[in-house]
Amino acid sequence: MSYTAPIKDMLFVMKELAGLEHIATLPGFEDANLDTAQAVLEESAKLCGEVLAPLNVEGDRNPSSWKDGVVTATPGFKEAFRQFGEGGWQGVQHPLEYEGQGLPKLIATPCVEMLNASNLSFALCPLLTDGAIEALLTAGTEAQKQTYVPKLISGEWTGTMNLTEPQAGSDLALVRTRAEPQGDGSFKLFGTKIFITWGEHDMAKNIAHLVLARTPNAPEGVKGISLFIVPKFLVNEDGSPGARNDVHCVSIEHKLGIKASPTAVLQFGDHGGAIGHLIGEENRGLEYMFIMMNAARFAVGMQGVGISDRAYQKAVAYAKDRVQSRPVDGSAKQPVAIIQHPDVRRMLATMRGLTEASRALAYVAAAHCDIAHRHANEATRAEHQAIYEYLVPIVKGWSTELSIDVTSLGVQVHGGMGFIEETGAAQYYRDARILPIYEGTTAIQANDLIGRKTVRDGGKVAKSLLAGVAETVEALGAQQGPAFESMKKYLAQGHRSLSAAVDFVVANTKSDPNAVFAGSVPYLKLAGIVLGGWQMARALLVAAAKRDEDPSFYGAKIATAQFYAEHVLTQASALEASIVSAKGGESVLALSEDQF
């Protein structure tokens, strides 16, 4: 099997770090206990390991193709997508009343991780469909929900997000697709959208395009953007797909990776106008889009975790198999498996530590999201929502940035074979490269983390998380042994560094925005390293207490936590120096444009 879902590790994180048992006490989640979680994960693992993972290489070699406006998915994808839909996997976290499974995000999240680990290109179609479902559930009319959501959940139809235009990449203020009211409640849309993931394909009977556009006389900038739903086939009274709508795929991109996932250029209205309907209120499109984007950003973070784990698994298998060179300590006269060589082991431990930390942080974030939605107490909901929102840009930005490093190390472990495409390690390296870019680049995540998530509340949420880190440092202090000593030392240092960065950001963003924003990505990475390290420290405490129950599993947790402390958390003070001591961007801004 080319991918085996790490179910045991996932359940450990869900139970011990993300508090699954607490989530199962929330209203509506009474059935979401550990047994349910385990059963769901095992079924998901089967589909991902047996059906989707084997199609991953095929998708790279035989990408989706375009001919005369029709996009044909990689052979095997359509059938796999049918199985995915019929298995109910699109609906894990969506409401029962629209034929979802109504389970917590905490249980859906490992399923999303598996899906992405097994086949990043395939997984993008459900990822975007999820976004469309979220937008409809948030802002759609009851009729819109009833028309679209069950079909999106069943996999009969899929969804897309149409934001980008040639002149408007990350800057939605520049959107100029226009929507003209027809007097009957419908609109006709005209414009070009680019980079539309799964914007056209043959895996489903209909595609619901969620489209940002401007109505006549809308205000300029982001305050004049509305959200429309534009189906590929107009929907008949009985809910079945009817006439072909005027939205057409004129080309798909030739990309570095995720080649099986068609990236479409869509033309709206070249033949009279694409018929669409407003979602929610006029000029509030950006707000709704942010809801979709928050869900999508979290999911892209899971793509980072998933591809990292896939690359890790492949590298471990190769390192155990490949025999080369005698050990440096002279313990054998014959060549040994390369996993015996210290640097190979360092690379694998780095891949493992980063993957585990990013997974743990994401699952913990998912649990906050569940509490934010379901807790009986409003203040508690708000508190957890704020934490979730602080964590989303970190999950997105940090997990995807580190996936570049992890997949690169995966190539390196393979040596020369890693550079040969048939080996497969290079595909992960190519595929991962889009993750820190789409759904908002790392800089955009970092700006969000600074502006909306740190400065707006004066660092309150950040400091509440730091208080949790401090408690864990305290708890570590009571324990003995090298893992605890290293973790205590470097997590305490990480706490000081992140605290200093938060204080710097809060104090200086208004007075010296350029200097602060020049340190925005280092701040995001610092937050990821420290908050991810916090989860590793919490895992260490649990593992030490339970070690006798399963010495190999918990022993590995302890060793991985120590490694993370000594090789990842150690970077915290360097990042602090770049952000704070160096006064953020002074040297960044010292070079003028023409000096570059």
Place this chain on the structure above:
Amino acid sequence: MSYTAPIKDMLFVMKELAGLEHIATLPGFEDANLDTAQAVLEESAKLCGEVLAPLNVEGDRNPSSWKDGVVTATPGFKEAFRQFGEGGWQGVQHPLEYEGQGLPKLIATPCVEMLNASNLSFALCPLLTDGAIEALLTAGTEAQKQTYVPKLISGEWTGTMNLTEPQAGSDLALVRTRAEPQGDGSFKLFGTKIFITWGEHDMAKNIAHLVLARTPNAPEGVKGISLFIVPKFLVNEDGSPGARNDVHCVSIEHKLGIKASPTAVLQFGDHGGAIGHLIGEENRGLEYMFIMMNAARFAVGMQGVGISDRAYQKAVAYAKDRVQSRPVDGSAKQPVAIIQHPDVRRMLATMRGLTEASRALAYVAAAHCDIAHRHANEATRAEHQAIYEYLVPIVKGWSTELSIDVTSLGVQVHGGMGFIEETGAAQYYRDARILPIYEGTTAIQANDLIGRKTVRDGGKVAKSLLAGVAETVEALGAQQGPAFESMKKYLAQGHRSLSAAVDFVVANTKSDPNAVFAGSVPYLKLAGIVLGGWQMARALLVAAAKRDEDPSFYGAKIATAQFYAEHVLTQASALEASIVSAKGGESVLALSEDQF
């Protein structure tokens, strides 16, 4: 122009940091003054910018192809190679007596950088030919030199290095290609070699394969390897190519990058035996190969510098052109070029700083090599040879590792466009990925740095370099201003960190080799960051003194040095912690093989 050689920056480094004027005082280098250097660089820049750089994309889209044992280079490459040979570019640093130009390595090195920046795939053919020339000059008979070297220098013929076999990647002890003496001084070779760069092609009339093989009854392991020259066409008495030899290309690899450069599987002796001749003495092949490899490793380091600069230039051009989003400081109400955004500028400054530092360190190393070869005093030669040998694994390992980061940032600066292959940024990212692997992975460089270069002399060379760093820290102390303050602070810290790492390596390699080697790559990176930072500090001192002569150029040097201090040198203490405080590999080795 898609690549413009940074001649001004190159000359600055050559003159101010690498001591070109001193090199020009060495016997035989009397003509190698600044004027000569400038003239050579300008001519090289023309060929690279006008002829080779435009072929780079073509090589990626239309790679070298194999059919029935014949490899055809990308259209345009053959003619470009003819111009390269006729221009004398293969011979810049080779002896006049074999029709080279007899110039210092310090002048050849920027030419090599330009060649690689303009077209990495193309540049590999001269790179390997250089290795063959070095081996022949070191160990060949006078007749062998006369037969081969002038033709290799003129570009009529090319050279290859045949080390790797399917079972013997980095571990040459496992080589089993055999060479049977024929009684007439010749040998017949039988075996399979893989990963042979430019192992077969149509750009030259003949190919001189340098091949590692075992003679009958040779000792096992690396002490039983001999070096042979096996020409594609046997050489007639008059030096012209004669009968086809029994070495054949049975396939070429399908690779992640450097696609125009054919990576051949070569079969020796499938039809009766490939005729070859011994180079030097029997069983000393590894020693000669190390000479070739040292040259090749340095050159691969220059590939890292070159591809980094190319990626930087492309990213800067895009960032100045692409208009998107309003500035974070509110200084404009309209979208601005993205180079105005602090994080884009941070990314560009990172790319620039790393490229400049790795360039400077490599050029300084080249100057040591020149002194080691030409100085009148034997002790001085030996001293500089030792420094050069210490620096080679750093130039190779560090410059190539950072080229992954730099080319990745290059993609990131382009946003979504970076992921589209037509943009071109992705090619650099793919091409660069082989650099930390071939000619010895980074771990192999790091093991060499520890074993042969640090431990063997008890850290003497390392400490002599550290003494130089300390002198520069001292000199910085006399100066005022934020760039000096930051550089002084972080270079001093870097000095402490590297000193501690050297002491740790020297003290513990024998007693605890696994722990030390688990920190080998961090040690190599630390050495690169600190010694590269040393060059940036030296540049800062020169720039501050000369600022008024050329405020923009020297001002940029000052700002880049400050940036490097605050965003790169800051990492030194984190690496020290991973290597030293964490006792190297304790946590790396705490995970057993089956726990991965």
